[in-house]
Amino acid sequence: MAEEEEGEAGGHHVLLLPGPMQGNVNSMMKLAPSSSASLPHHLSHHRFHPPPPPPFRRHPLSFTNLPQPRDQDHLRCLPDDHPRSDRNALADLYSSMNSHAKPLIRDIILSQTAAKPKITCLIGDGFFGGLTADVADEVGIPVIHFRAISASCFWALFCAPNLFESNELPIRGEEDMDRIIATLPGMENILRCRDLPGFFRGTETNLVDPLKSTVFDCHQTLRARGVILNTFEDLDGPLLTQMRLKFLRVFAVGSLHAHLNYRRVSDAKTTPSTSSFWEEDRSCLTWLDSQPLKSVLYVSFGSITTVTRERLMEFWYGLVNSKKRFLWVIRPDMVAGADNDERVAAELEEGTKERGFIVGWAPQEEVLAHKAIGGFLTHSGWNSTLESLVAGVPMICWPCFADQQINSRFVSEVWKLGLDMKDLCDRDVVEKMVNDLMVHRREEFLKSAQAMATLADKSVSPGGSSYSSLHDLVEFIKSASR
Numbered sequence: 001m002a003e004e005e006e007g008e009a010g011g012h013h014v015l016l017l018p019g020p021m022q023g024n025v026n027s028m029m030k031l032a033p034s035s036s037a038s039l040p041h042h043l044s045h046h047r048f049h050p051p052p053p054p055p056f057r058r059h060p061l062s063f064t065n066l067p068q069p070r071d072q073d074h075l076r077c078l079p080d081d082h083p084r085s086d087r088n089a090l091a092d093l094y095s096s097m098n099s100h101a102k103p104l105i106r107d108i109i110l111s112q113t114a115a116k117p118k119i120t121c122l123i124g125d126g127f128f129g130g131l132t133a134d135v136a137d138e139v140g141i142p143v144i145h146f147r148a149i150s151a152s153c154f155w156a157l158f159c160a161p162n163l164f165e166s167n168e169l170p171i172r173g174e175e176d177m178d179r180i181i182a183t184l185p186g187m188e189n190i191l192r193c194r195d196l197p198g199f200f201r202g203t204e205t206n207l208v209d210p211l212k213s214t215v216f217d218c219h220q221t222l223r224a225r226g227v228i229l230n231t232f233e234d235l236d237g238p239l240l241t242q243m244r245l246k247f248l249r250v251f252a253v254g255s256l257h258a259h260l261n262y263r264r265v266s267d268a269k270t271t272p273s274t275s276s277f278w279e280e281d282r283s284c285l286t287w288l289d290s291q292p293l294k295s296v297l298y299v300s301f302g303s304i305t306t307v308t309r310e311r312l313m314e315f316w317y318g319l320v321n322s323k324k325r326f327l328w329v330i331r332p333d334m335v336a337g338a339d340n341d342e343r344v345a346a347e348l349e350e351g352t353k354e355r356g357f358i359v360g361w362a363p364q365e366e367v368l369a370h371k372a373i374g375g376f377l378t379h380s381g382w383n384s385t386l387e388s389l390v391a392g393v394p395m396i397c398w399p400c401f402a403d404q405q406i407n408s409r410f411v412s413e414v415w416k417l418g419l420d421m422k423d424l425c426d427r428d429v430v431e432k433m434v435n436d437l438m439v440h441r442r443e444e445f446l447k448s449a450q451a452m453a454t455l456a457d458k459s460v461s462p463g464g465s466s467y468s469s470l471h472d473l474v475e476f477i478k479s480a481s482r
């Protein structure tokens with residue numbers, strides 16, 4: 001949670017409530033300093049708190065009626081003995097938040113009513129759309145939803161009931177996977193069935209359970225005063241046009257981290273901030289300093305994804321056989337079922353020394369901006385996708401769940417920023433795609449990635465679409481929360 005306040009009695013005080021996952025915290029925590037950074041004249045009376053101190057950062061929400069979460073754990077609201085496999089973890093986190101968090105958040109807001117200024121607006125993570133809309137109704141303040149996932153995924157989920165009605169869904173087995181989805185407004189004929197999130201793959205005629213609750217929460221955004229999306233007009237214009245027909249207000253303010261970069265360039269005194277749950281190993285930056293220009297492939301699968309040891313080895317062989325240099329993030333909890341994950345990383349590192357460097361957690365934005373990086377093998381989480389796009393780095397996408405399947409399709413087919421390795425991964429495919437990205441099609445991808453980076457930069461510069469949208473958001477908050 002973070003707060004924005006005007007500092008004077010009767011001012012505006014916004015409570016930011018991100019879902020307790022690294023990707024959600026990373027983007028949402030940048031909203032407050034971004035608003036301040038891009039719009040200093042409009043916010044001259046606002047004071048933004050710095051990022052929360054480490055203990056708070058590790059436990060963005062604490063639940064008195066759940067066992068204390070493990071330290072260094074990305075899913076903070078689950079009991080210690082939860083198995084935390086990708087799909088179960090998210091589903092259980094979701095129900096845990098709904099059953100336990102609601103009274104806690106309401107109490108936090110109500111306990112602030114005596115304070116000056118009291119909380120006058122809630123920006124809630126749309127992942128818990130129903131929860132945040134209910135709480136805002138109960139305490140009588142406006143709510144705006146923030147989506148940490150891509151606009152395309154949010155919109156596809158929102159439209160899912162129509163796809164069932166028009167018989168485009170459900171997906172009818174493996175042989176149906178390459179069928180094109182024709183009628184999604186704003187992205188007609190772009191997605192194949194295999195590009196939809198995994199839980200669309202159910203075969204029931206009605207929505208399957210995880211899909212049902214996710215779609216339900218997307219529809220709760222109709223109760224919000226608006227929705228904030230971490231994207232920009234030049235990236236997702238056609239979708240945004242469609243969304244504006246449904247939602248009261250759509251604020252396309254992305255890329256949020258680029259607002260901060262812009263501010264850092266124009267104001268050297270602004271220091272970079274981090275909302276990392278894990279400690280960053282900065283030694284990889286020193287290693288990168290000694291590598292040739294655009295020669296290194298950065299490999300990272302975000303903060304949640306786990307892989308089997310067998311899959312990890314396929315990646316390792318593929319990377320080593322490609323003969324390209326690589327920097328690889330292997331989180332200590334990344335290898336599913338491994339007894340000693342640190343040993344797995346150490347073993348791989350031993351056999352990799354010649355061209356590779358492995359860390360447990362990297363300062364990703366700085367890595368992607370480093371001149372030695374020439375490509376990114378990513379799981380296509382939305383933050384990673386935007387960070388790569390803003391840095392002008394082409395991608396190989398290996399999507400796992402949530403919005404990642406859609407994101408990778410857009411990266412390869414719509415924005416032409418790289419290759420989609422969806423459903424294909426083995427050592428030969430990895431080796432081939434690394435060489436395609438870093439050698440054979442290098443110039444083509446670098447050129448389109450650079451062109452997109454320029455558009456991203458333009459959007460957060462004064463007069464750009466995201467710059468203006470952030471301004472509109474601030475003005476709206478001021479008018480709605482009087």
Ligand code: UDX
Nearest residue numbers: 023026149302303304329361362364381382383384402
């Ligand atoms: C989750 C979902 O999985 C993703 O699909 C959704 O779009 C957002 O929420 P996550 O899997 O963690 O997020 O991926 P991503 O959105 O890419 O966020 C990862 C964040 O961690 C990025 O901001 C990245 O910069 C940061 N990171 C990752 C580091 O700082 N260091 C690392 O070593 C790896």
